[in-house]
Amino acid sequence: MDSNKNTPYPQKNILILGAGPAGLACAYGLMPKAYKITILEKENEVGGFAKTLEFKEDDLTFKTDIGPHRFFSQNKKLYQIAQDLLGTDWIDVNRQTRQYIDGKYYDYPIKPLQALKNIGLIKAVVIIFSYLRSFIIYKSLGRPINNFQDYIAANFGLALGRFNMLNYTEKIWGIPCSRLHADWAKQRIKGLNFITAISDSLFKRKKTKTLIDIFKYPRLGNGQLYKKMAAQIIDRGNEINFASQPLEIFHSQNRITKIITDVNGLMQEFNPEYLVSSIPIDQFLSILNPLPPPEILAAAAKLKWRDQIYLFITLNKNQVTDDNWIYFPNQNIPFARISEMKNFSQAMSPEGKTSLFIEFFTNQAETLWQSSDQDLFNLALNHLEKIGLITAKDVRNYYVFKKQKVYPVYDLNYPANLKIIKSYLNQLENFYYIGRPGRFQYNNQDHSLEMGLLAAQGIETDKKLNPDQIGNSDEYFENGKLNNNS
Ligand SMILES: Cc1cc2nc3c(=O)[nH]c(=O)nc-3n(C[C@H](O)[C@H](O)[C@H](O)COP(=O)(O)OP(=O)(O)OC[C@H]3O[C@@H](n4cnc5c(N)ncnc54)[C@H](O)[C@@H]3O)c2cc1C
Known part of the structure; x- marks a missing residue:
């Protein structure tokens, strides 16, 4: 069927x-224009990785x-969209997140004074000297920052880096931090270093309530935002086709x-x-006809x-x-993070019960x-019992599921390949590729939303707008003041 035939309007x-x-x-974004919009979604629900x-x-x-899923953005318009869609279901959540390292809990983002107290004087002195050494090597002698490990060493010192960021990062990516691109640090922790972390902890956070302390969340789970969005899109006569690709x-x-x-x-x-794609970029290239030149396919295969x-x-258990979530950087613990969804919204669990997402x-x-x-369950339970979080008798049920292509890996060669x-893709005039898998970009939901809205604007105005700047600016993702309409 040709969906364009005999349709003078839209x-x-x-x-x-x-x-x-x-x-x-x-x-x-396109909805008010009364265009004919068709979405193909391979799963049976909307929301992608941001669903509930x-x-x-x-x-x-x-x-x-x-x-x-914690919603955070520098863009007020996104908060307004969510507010319009969710009304009173767009709730404020008090944030508590911690790390569990070597048998002790540490607040996250790290509070240096608490950390120094927990780790003891000797380790604290090692951390301070390690930072001073790194300061001389990177800042005074000008050693270049070639990878993620360099970035962490230059900004925090290797000892603090090993204690907290490097272990966790290697757990996430499965490769040594020396083979990870520094871009990842720029997107996640830019602007934070040993000195700012200490001064933030001592002075700034006492005065300013920031998005570190409170974040916005849809009462019925993060996916509620996307269900509401999808309902409006369909109400306007557009189609979302599931099990479709x-x-x-x-x-x-x-x-x-x-x-x-x-x-x-x-x-x-x-x-x-116009075609807009948010499916994984390598998959998109593989179904083009004619296929892209071999060097493009070779680059895609290296992502x-x-x-x-x-x-x-x-x-x-009640x-x-x-905590909203707890990180587990130690390599001897097989999982990386657990979340208790009830601490985001009471509506996530029945009364008197709770859950853990691992x-x-x-x-x-x-x-x-x-x-x-x-x-997998036995492995996790064994560790959770040892840590003292739950016992086998607390468990009602468990569910395991696996997802592929969740995180684009920022290895050292990814910028050249991308x-x-x-x-190649930018030459296609009536085409936008957007989103995290669509652009092979490690970004949060706010940046995917912004890219979608930007593509809508480009389509409406027939101007080719470039989503490259979205989510790639050097912003520290924990930063930002809580303002009235956020
Ligand atoms: C564990 C985890 C924790 C996260 N925590 C946060 C957080 O705290 N805050 C935050 O803001 N963000 C968080 N994110 C990131 C957030 O989930 C993503 O940024 C967001 O989902 C990206 O949206 P997207 O539309 O770009 O891509 P996706 O969510 O990946 O959506 C792509 C869609 O395309 C569909 N698709 C794929 N292939 C095809 C095909 N061939 N045909 C048709 N459809 C296809 C998929 O099924 C999916 O629905 C987290 C992600 C993960 C995995």
Whole structure:
């Protein structure tokens, strides 16, 4: 079926691939224009990695995000959109997050005085001297910052880095920090260093309430935001097709001409004025017809992704901790983070019950990926018991699920590979590629939303706008004042 035929109005047909935050925001931005918008989503729900899952046990419902989702943005417009969609369900959440290192809890972001007290005088002196040494090497003698480890050493000293950031980072990415690009640090911790961390802790945070202390959250889980967005998109006469995906994307003379798709089991042809993709960039390249030149496909094959295994445990217990989430940097603990969703919103668990969401970082090639659900549960339970968080008798049920291509890996070669892929894709005039998997960019939901809105603006004005600056500015993601409308 040709969805364009015999349709004098609306003026533009837009096909969007993926109904995560990026794809939905694009449709939401285009919505007032009464274009004909069709979204293809391969799963059966909207929200992508930012959705909320529900697990029913008899008459009880437990909800969880896929990993804890804290909304944070420098862009006030996004808060306004969420407020409009969610109304009183856009709640304030007091943040408490900690790290568990060598058997002790530390607040996160780290409070240097608490940390110094916990680690003892000798280690504290080592950390201070390590920072002074790094200061001389990197700042005075000008040693270049070639990778993530250099970045951490230059800003915090290696001893503090090893104690906290480097272990956790290696757990996330599965490669040594010396093989990770410093871009990752720039996106996550830019502006923070040993000195600012201490002065923030001693002075600034006492005076200013920041988004570190409170964040916004949809009462029924992060995915509520995207369900509401999708409902409005559909109400305006647009389509979101589930269990649907592109099979082949034809292009000629720098324009996308035809897309052959599988729409819920039926082959369908689209000839949109614009195509917007938020599906993984390497997958998109692989279904182009004609295929991109070999050097583009070779660069795409070199992009690496990190996979995750999730374990969700429902509990016959009112509460486990006061934390939203806890990080576990030590390598001898197999998971990286646990979250208690009830501490985001009471509506995430039935009364008197709670749950833990546990994240393992891995790859399909690793043995952990092959572990049975029972083995993963036993492994986690064993550690959770030792740490003193839960016991076997608290457990009601558990669920294991695995996701691929969760985190784009910023290895040392990724900028060069991505550059040549982008220079190829940027030639396609009636095409936008947006979002975290779509641009191979380690960004949060706010930046995917911004990219979707930017693509909508570009389509509306027929101007090719560039999403490159979104989420790539050097911003420290924990920063930002809590203002009235945020
Ligand atoms: C564990 C974890 C914790 C996180 N914590 C936070 C947080 O605290 N705060 C925050 O702001 N962000 C957080 N994020 C990041 C946030 O989830 C992402 O930034 C956001 O989901 C990206 O949106 P997106 O639309 O770009 O991509 P996705 O969410 O990946 O959406 C892409 C969509 O495309 C679909 N798709 C893929 N392939 C195809 C295909 N072939 N055909 C059709 N559809 C396809 C997918 O099913 C998906 O729905 C977290 C992510 C993870 C994994």
